[in-house]
Amino acid sequence: METVMEHPERWASALGGAALVVWGAQKLSRERRPVGALLATTGAGLIWRSARTDTRARLAGPRGTLVEESVAINRAPEDLYAFWRNLERLPTIMPQLASVESAGDRRSHWVANAPARWRTEWYAELINDIPSQLIAWRTVEGSDLVSAGSVHFEPGPVGRGTVVRIRLQYDPPGGALGTALAWVFGDEPSQVLREALRRFKQLMETGEIPTTEGQPRGQR
Amino acid sequence: MKALVWHGKNDVRVERVPDPKILNPRDAIVKVTSTAICGSDLHLLDGFIPTMKSGDILGHEFMGEVVEVGKGNHKLKVGDRVVVPFTIACGSCFFCERQMWSLCDNSNPNARMVEELYGFSGSALFGYSHMMGGYAGGQAQYVRVPYADVGPMKVPDHLADEQVLFLTDIFPTGYMAAENCSIQQGDIIAVWGCGPVGQMAIASALMLGAEKVVAIDSVPARLRMAARLGSVETINFENEDVFDRLKQLTAGRGPDACIEAVGLEAHGATLDAYYDRSKRRRSSPPIGRPRYGRRFRRAGRVGRYPSPACTGAFSTRCRSAPRSARA
Numbered sequence: 372m373e374t375v376m377e378h379p380e381r382w383a384s385a386l387g388g389a390a391l392v393v394w395g396a397q398k399l400s401r402e403r404r405p406v407g408a409l410l411a412t413t414g415a416g417l418i419w420r421s422a423r424t425d426t427r428a429r430l431a432g433p434r435g436t437l438v439e440e441s442v443a444i445n446r447a448p449e450d451l452y453a454f455w456r457n458l459e460r461l462p463t464i465m466p467q468l469a470s471v472e473s474a475g476d477r478r479s480h481w482v483a484n485a486p487a488r489w490r491t492e493w494y495a496e497l498i499n500d501i502p503s504q505l506i507a508w509r510t511v512e513g514s515d516l517v518s519a520g521s522v523h524f525e526p527g528p529v530g531r532g533t534v535v536r537i538r539l540q541y542d543p544p545g546g547a548l549g550t551a552l553a554w555v556f557g558d559e560p561s562q563v564l565r566e567a568l569r570r571f572k573q574l575m576e577t578g579e580i581p582t583t584e585g586q587p588r589g590q591r
Numbered sequence: 592m593k594a595l596v597w598h599g600k601n602d603v604r605v606e607r608v609p610d611p612k613i614l615n616p617r618d619a620i621v622k623v624t625s626t627a628i629c630g631s632d633l634h635l636l637d638g639f640i641p642t643m644k645s646g647d648i649l650g651h652e653f654m655g656e657v658v659e660v661g662k663g664n665h666k667l668k669v670g671d672r673v674v675v676p677f678t679i680a681c682g683s684c685f686f687c688e689r690q691m692w693s694l695c696d697n698s699n700p701n702a703r704m705v706e707e708l709y710g711f712s713g714s715a716l717f718g719y720s721h722m723m724g725g726y727a728g729g730q731a732q733y734v735r736v737p738y739a740d741v742g743p744m745k746v747p748d749h750l751a752d753e754q755v756l757f758l759t760d761i762f763p764t765g766y767m768a769a770e771n772c773s774i775q776q777g778d779i780i781a782v783w784g785c786g787p788v789g790q791m792a793i794a795s796a797l798m799l800g801a802e803k804v805v806a807i808d809s810v811p812a813r814l815r816m817a818a819r820l821g822s823v824e825t826i827n828f829e830n831e832d833v834f835d836r837l838k839q840l841t842a843g844r845g846p847d848a849c850i851e852a853v854g855l856e857a858h859g860a861t862l863d864a865y866y867d868r869s870k871r872r873r874s875s876p877p878i879g880r881p882r883y884g885r886r887f888r889r890a891g892r893v894g895r896y897p898s899p900a901c902t903g904a905f906s907t908r909c910r911s912a913p914r915s916a917r918a
Contacts, residue, residue: 577681582615583724
């Protein structure tokens with residue numbers, strides 16, 4: 372269980388938020404400047420952020436960001452494992468990835484569409500591979516991005532499919548600052564993972580990913 | 592093709608738009624022969640449902656002829672006559688396997704939007720806002736039907752459109768409300784609201800063996816129509832006290848089950864209606880007006896499980912609603 376004390380970032384966010392609220396309120400009341408309202412609102416937002424304790428608001432610690440998400444999928448563990456074992460198919464469920472290509476001998480070359488259209492690339496190697504149960508990888512030394520990830524496949528209760536649990540630990544481009552910016556703007560890595568798992572579930576359960584891209588509509 | 596396009600509050604127009612195409616392997620394209628307007632379309636028309644965008648094609652009750660089939664669809668073929676359910680179901684998730692199609696895990700590409708609002712997402716719907724999937728609807732000459740090997744029902748030639756069109760939404764919605772009442776011999780069922788869903792619920796309750804149905808509304812023509820369905824007593828709530836009259840009709844015991852068939856935007860001039868309206872102004876997205884849902888809870892008899900059955904559209908947040916179910 373996380374507590375507020377464990378997160379210096381939360382304290383910083385709460386204190387910074389409080390300062391903004393006070394500053395904004397002063398501007399508004401003494402100088403009658405509307406920008407004060409904006410400052411106060413931003414401050415209130417920061418305080419709210421700091422008070423959130425759910426897993427979505429995990430911050431960058433000394434070893435980067437850790438996110439974990441899971442989903443139940445109505446397929447056998449071996450089918451789900453087979454998809455992940457072929458990492459080249461990952462961009463299908465993760466549009467943030469431009470490509471993943473095999474580089475031989477347990478290695479793969481990943482290219483991602485990073486924020487602001489920067490492309491980031493790295494090499495990863497498989498560090499654990501237990502058929503139908505677990506796949507784990509980490510970036511090789513010298514990559515732009517330091518990351519490690521694992522996907523576990525566990526049979527759920529009878530008739531409830533397979534529980535797929537994905538853990539990702541990473542130090543994004545821009546380091547802690549990049550994470551903090553992504554956090555402020557709401558581009559949360561756990562949301563990215565949840566959407567990837569959703570598309571994975573859709574693909575594995577129905578054979579396709581539902582879309583409305585390309586359907587007719589009237590003038591906007 | 593021509594389609595009914597939403598442009599904003601109380602602004603819908605028939606316009607020329609591009610024809611739909613197959614986008615996924617299990618899709619089919621249906622040439623619409625009949626389509627209906629649902630009571631829930633009114634919530635779109637008057638801007639009550641969030642996440643609509645100008646340009647959206649409306650319509651979720653339609654049927655027609657299959658004119659194109661995706662290469663992954665092995666159930667339909669060109670020329671089939673089909674009636675299409677308004678809920679889009681994948682057929683292979685946990686919920687679809689248990690025939691709870693309207694809760695399909697997979698059909699909504701925008702499930703995230705619903706999760707932010709309600710916690711969980713149900714299935715996608717045709718022509719019913721972006722949070723419900725953003726799929727173009729069937730008040731159009733042609734419509735793309737995703738997962739078309741699951742939902743669409745083939746219609747034999749000897750049945751006319753008018754005999755089967757209600758299978759898209761309105762009949763199953765009323766039927767499910769009656770089904771949820773677990774009707775037993777001798778039961779008296781009260782139905783609030785005698786619009787189309789109410790009429791279907793009344794007919795279904797009688798079909799499922801109710802001894803008598805009490806139909807409640809304020810529109811004389813609707814009450815007359817309900818009375819023609821069979822063993823039906825009517826209450827016009829503007830002339831009579833519903834609670835007293837229900838007691839009278841059930842020898843003081845109260846109805847064995849109650850069905851709510853009014854839904855989201857109930858009209859009325861009682862205190863709780865004003866409460867709902869004041870809430871609505873202050874909140875975004877809007878809060879529904881489930882006053883009939885609250886009302887029937889008092890009227891149903893004690894010791895009955897399952898208790899009240901809800902139907903109709905409770906699609907926005909309804910604080911103070913006893914239970915909201917999308918049928």
